[in-house]
Amino acid sequence: MRNLKLEISYDGSRYYGWERQPDKPTIQGKLEEVLSRMCGAPVEVTGAGRTDAGVHAQAMVANVHLTSLLPAEEIRDYMNRYLPDDISVNEVKDASERFHARYNALGKTYRYVFYCGKKKPVFRRKYVQSIDFVPDVSLMEAAAEYLTGTHDFRAFSSNPNMKKSTVRTVDSIKIRLKNDYLTLDYHGNGFLQNQVRIMTGTLLEAGQGIKTPEEVREILAGKDRRLAGPTAPAKGLTLIEVDY
């Protein structure tokens, strides 16, 4: 059996997220459909993580065990031919037998993009969330500093019954406002369900003065989802990169 490593871009707008679901279009589902057809047998694709419905990816990584003897480039071309326009397989290459897209992932970068100008982001409207205020970036940065590092992020998880550890490390949160676009780049070793979206909803409140940076610190310490801000909308979020 070969073990192939795939790099995939997708526009998540019309999908019910990464994970396969019966009778609903998902990214994993589409990839498995095309590969199973190519192989004439069911194929299972393992992703580095699961993106939510409506979330995009610039470079999701996955692996798949196959018996096909086709060169990796031909598998890529075959997949691109049969996948819809909103999913691209950027690269297929042979990986070591033991490579596992999820277990071996060391870190991930997520990007949130908002637009706060008076025009409308016509050409990027599916990847950018419009907001009707101009945030104070220095307040957001002060709040983000409290969220950087190794912490119990339970307050920023949408799964209140999580039995496993909710401790994660967020290496960096980079925030910039340029030409009316607000960008938040998160890098960490792994994120809880909805963590990036809830951190972003909370930081946006900090940027409006609704919550002070110190209150954001208290939310983290309080470990209660109800204290944090809203879950930011999926469409502004893109998985940028997975490190191995």
Next chain:
Amino acid sequence: MRNLKLEISYDGSRYYGWERQPDKPTIQGKLEEVLSRMCGAPVEVTGAGRTDAGVHAQAMVANVHLTSLLPAEEIRDYMNRYLPDDISVNEVKDASERFHARYNALGKTYRYVFYCGKKKPVFRRKYVQSIDFVPDVSLMEAAAEYLTGTHDFRAFSSNPNMKKSTVRTVDSIKIRLKNDYLTLDYHGNGFLQNQVRIMTGTLLEAGQGIKTPEEVREILAGKDRRLAGPTAPAKGLTLIEVDY
């Protein structure tokens, strides 16, 4: 009556072009609908030109005569609130009484974008046309040189019965290939119906060696649409700028 100058961006994908048509969504139609509602009376919008169905604009210019006393910024905000997400009014400002978006236009810049790599342009797929060959840019440039300057462009017009002059000036055609994206920038004082699309279809043939640069010169001299290449698809074309 005030005369307002508007700058508009739009994703032309789901429109039947700029020009108002009964019972079909068009850009002019949408703008007039929103402004007529604002004014409580029919309003006519004059564009710098007419883009085809599926063609986009980064900065179309239009003017409109109104009696409204609202500040220009509020008119822009009102329009953006009621226009769909794929049309943005970037700017509204008071212009001189005699300003006419079409008659006063001195030049226009159009951009065509193609993708010739092995991935798929997922996030730009509505604005980029994929092609399955890597063109020879130097051949395209040699052919483009013959199309630059003041010529009778009848061979590159889709209107064979055009009674008016088909002489136009194309100041420059800039072609570049970078990261698998092929970009053609046209600047001229005005273009015939489908001229940019037919020139592009012809230059792509030159880039594949289907037509030599000299043959392109002969096509221009022959003044016969049937000699030129195909009309390139609308979706890769964007009106970038109008000069006054």
